[in-house]
Amino acid sequence: MKVLVTGGTGYIGSHTCIELLERGYELVVFDSLVNSSEKVVDIVKSITGKDFKFYKCDMLDADGLEQIFEDNKFDSVVHFAGLKAVGESVEMPVKYYTNNICGTLNLLRLMEKYEVRNIVFSSSATVYGDVKTVPISEDFPLSATNPYGGTKLMIENILKDLFVSDNRFSVSILRYFNPIGAHISGRLGENPRGIPNNLMPYITQVAIGKLDYLRVFGDTYPTRDGTGVRDYIHVVDLAIGHIKALEKKTGIPGVHIYNLGTGIGYSVLEILHTMEEVCKKKIPYRIVSPRAGDIAQCYADASKALLELGWKAERGLKQMCEDSWRWQSMNPNGLE
Numbered sequence: 001m002k003v004l005v006t007g008g009t010g011y012i013g014s015h016t017c018i019e020l021l022e023r024g025y026e027l028v029v030f031d032s033l034v035n036s037s038e039k040v041v042d043i044v045k046s047i048t049g050k051d052f053k054f055y056k057c058d059m060l061d062a063d064g065l066e067q068i069f070e071d072n073k074f075d076s077v078v079h080f081a082g083l084k085a086v087g088e089s090v091e092m093p094v095k096y097y098t099n100n101i102c103g104t105l106n107l108l109r110l111m112e113k114y115e116v117r118n119i120v121f122s123s124s125a126t127v128y129g130d131v132k133t134v135p136i137s138e139d140f141p142l143s144a145t146n147p148y149g150g151t152k153l154m155i156e157n158i159l160k161d162l163f164v165s166d167n168r169f170s171v172s173i174l175r176y177f178n179p180i181g182a183h184i185s186g187r188l189g190e191n192p193r194g195i196p197n198n199l200m201p202y203i204t205q206v207a208i209g210k211l212d213y214l215r216v217f218g219d220t221y222p223t224r225d226g227t228g229v230r231d232y233i234h235v236v237d238l239a240i241g242h243i244k245a246l247e248k249k250t251g252i253p254g255v256h257i258y259n260l261g262t263g264i265g266y267s268v269l270e271i272l273h274t275m276e277e278v279c280k281k282k283i284p285y286r287i288v289s290p291r292a293g294d295i296a297q298c299y300a301d302a303s304k305a306l307l308e309l310g311w312k313a314e315r316g317l318k319q320m321c322e323d324s325w326r327w328q329s330m331n332p333n334g335l336e
């Protein structure tokens, strides 16, 4: 099967490329490199021993994108490309709507024109908005609490409309919970630019001495220890979820929606203490005010993915921390 991977040099995309290549899929990858490094292309080739075509292309460049469809005949598209920083999306909504929505529309226009009718889309648990109860199942009400979440929700709706207009399409919408961890080799992992927004890269950067201490955003939530609870999932488990969606849903018309999470929630302090065990040092932290827009807890009911895709996350918290730490220690400055 020949697959186009958009945003394939990014964190989740690159790990998914490895899993695809290792299973014999033929890949074409493009990325604008706005939030990733071209070095990832060679790292993925070296880890897998497999070759693939890479295009440096912005999905807003409709002509450049069309060239990729002219050069190749795809069976399916796995669509990761997009901007993802929640805070930045609040400051620059037009940039986020333009990039994520207009970019996706360019892609879908070409999929229609070149008759590629299978897509797997990276959605997010953010589409559940300000959830009132956990665990979260796919039929929970949807809402957006920031422009980034707005783009995910709009793209989900565009994909649903696309299927209504042409019911030969197979659309898989995967709603990720909180991906962490890295490739077991330590050569590939999350490579945030500047000061990280997300918990795990922040913790590992404190542990390695690049940042002074972790700010724990609030300790009075109605959770086990008062800190926020999330469903952290190993990026390789997440990557394998995409393989399952391709295996089970390619050529099966419909809109197939799945939560990809472990179904287990861990608090900020539980993550911090597990990482302390793994890196064998104290990680300094201070409790500060809650971060605007954060919810107390968020974890998945992941039973639908198990039932319909035969997918279940296999890697536990200790391994997630070990792999994140190996990546951070081997690459103290990321791939720069």
Ligand code: NAD
Pocket: 006, 007, 008, 009, 010, 011, 012, 013, 030, 031, 032, 033, 034, 035, 036, 057, 058, 059, 060, 079, 080, 081, 082, 083, 084, 099, 103, 122, 123, 124, 125, 176, 177, 178, 179
């Ligand atoms: P990432 O930033 O590492 O990867 C996204 C890639 O898309 C980057 O390499 C970036 O350069 C590329 N890109 C952005 N705009 C582009 C454009 N216009 N044209 C071409 N390439 C472009 O992020 P990630 O964590 O790997 O996320 C992948 C997808 O999963 C994103 O759509 C993200 O919104 C979604 N997602 C991520 C998380 C998370 O916590 N990491 C959670 C839920 C959903």
Ligand code: UFG
Pocket: 084, 086, 124, 125, 126, 176, 177, 178, 197, 198, 199, 200, 202, 214, 215, 216, 217, 218, 227, 228, 229, 230, 268, 291, 294
């Ligand atoms: N946290 C801290 N200190 C930090 C960073 C985070 O205490 O420096 C806490 C947060 O308050 C939250 C938890 O750690 O309780 C996780 O925060 P992240 O920023 O790592 O992740 P979020 O759950 O806020 O959001 C992530 C992605 C979103 C995505 C969402 C659901 O960043 O894009 O998961 O998938 F929408």
